[in-house]
Amino acid sequence: MQQTFETALEEAWTAAWDRGEVEALASICTDSYSRTGKSDGNSMTLAQFQDEIRATRAGFPDLTTKINSVIVNGDRAAIFWTTSGTHTETFLGVPATGKSVVTRGSNEVALHDGLIQSENVTWDGSELLNSLGIRSLSDAIAAEKASDEPVLMADLSGEPDLDAMKAFNRQFVTGVTVVTTQENGKPKGLAVNAYSSISLEPPLVMVCVQKTSSTYPALFASTHLGINILSREQKDTVSTFASKSADKFADIVWHEGPDGSPLIDSSSAMIEAEIRERFQAKTHTIFVCRVRHAEVSNIEPMVYKAGRFYDGANLESL
Ligand SMILES: Cc1cc2nc3c(=O)[nH]c(=O)nc-3n(C[C@H](O)[C@H](O)[C@H](O)COP(=O)(O)O)c2cc1C
Structure with missing residues (x-):
């Protein structure tokens, strides 16, 4: 047998x-x-x-x-x-x-x-x-659980419905960035507000990008990416980079970071960062990056809330 x-x-x-x-x-x-x-x-x-x-x-x-x-x-x-x-x-x-x-x-x-x-x-x-x-995000969570370290994500039982999630997100105020890279010498990028600083020492940041984005394969294959914090003067730039236009850089003035990532002139601030992790989170990938280069201008940023854009120079302090 x-x-x-x-x-x-x-x-x-x-x-x-x-x-x-x-x-x-x-x-x-x-x-x-x-x-x-x-x-x-x-x-x-x-x-x-x-x-x-x-x-x-x-x-x-x-x-x-x-x-x-x-x-x-x-x-x-x-x-x-x-x-x-x-x-x-x-x-x-x-x-x-x-x-x-x-x-x-x-x-x-x-x-x-x-x-x-x-x-x-x-x-x-x-x-x-x-x-x-x-690494997939679930692997990262499993590894954290096994090591008795704080868990990345709570149990999602009793999860909220789509409308509740949308309503929640609409209450969160962010800036808008354009995340960029080059593919065969052609600049590529998309509008992203899922940006966050992770730590100052080491200087780590993260962006979260949908896998269906046409920029995604080029980003995934890159060693570095650019993150441009858009300014109050770049309303047209958001529309361009939130679109699927074939040549989004046609009317954009930009320069290369030290490792070739497109940095958009007139942004409030720009960094170029080395991609260190690509966590798989179902429909999205979370890129964790180490900052290698930064440029900061004195132009005030753009503010984004609930689908609308605001002037970062006109905020009232509480
Ligand atoms: C304010 C704003 C924030 C956005 N944030 C993100 C984001 O965090 N991640 C993402 O994948 N797409 C985000 N998008 C959507 C993409 O920019 C949009 O799907 C774009 O068309 C993708 O272009 P591509 O497919 O040419 O890469 C955002 C759009 C806007 C207007």
Whole structure:
């Protein structure tokens, strides 16, 4: 029985992971197969697992998975494996990095009549991103919880509805920035108010960018980015950079920071920063950056509240 299981496993595994023939897995799993990821505790059916393999292979088309060893003991088994591949296509919303990764894991298997009934796996798709040096926000939260450090985010049970969230956000007053980079010598950028200073020592800042933004792939691939705090004189500039216009810089006067990021003249302040982390937060990526260069002008900033723009020179103090 042991030899039969190992041979069937090897054949189905190679077909599914190395060639994308995911249907082959049905020959080694029971109808009620379930797979639980140890990192997130979520369970999936065979069909969902097959979708996960397809999605993984779409991001890493040259993926190969080798079974290093299988230990069978009655109706239990352990499978130890190594996967390698190159990240040449978008995976879990992360544009191709071109990097090669090797990741190892193990499955703890419960067998029924020689077929896999259920398995606990030390791995999920986010492991591949971890191997590329890209952490998901949930991994960061899990790591903080494990280290007894303060948790980044509270439990969201009983979460507010969309209107309540919008109403909440409308009460928050911010400035407006334009986040920039260059792609093949062409300046690119978008309006962003999800900017925050993180710390002064070291000088860290963060911006949060939607993955559907046309600027996003260029930003993701960049080593540096520019953050321009818009001034009261740049109302037209906001409209330009909140649009999808193909050449947003056509009427913009700008210069390069030391590492090439576009810095927009007439802004209130500009920094160029080195991208240090790219946290995956579902639909958005949080870029955590170390500031390398700063320019501050004496032009007052623009103020943004509830969809409207105000003159930062005309604020009344309380
Ligand atoms: C005031 C304001 C703030 C914005 N803040 C953000 C933000 O924080 N993150 C983001 O991804 N988009 C933000 N946007 C939306 C983008 O600027 C907008 O979707 C833009 O069209 C994206 O351009 P792109 O797809 O060419 O990159 C904001 C827009 C405005 C007007």
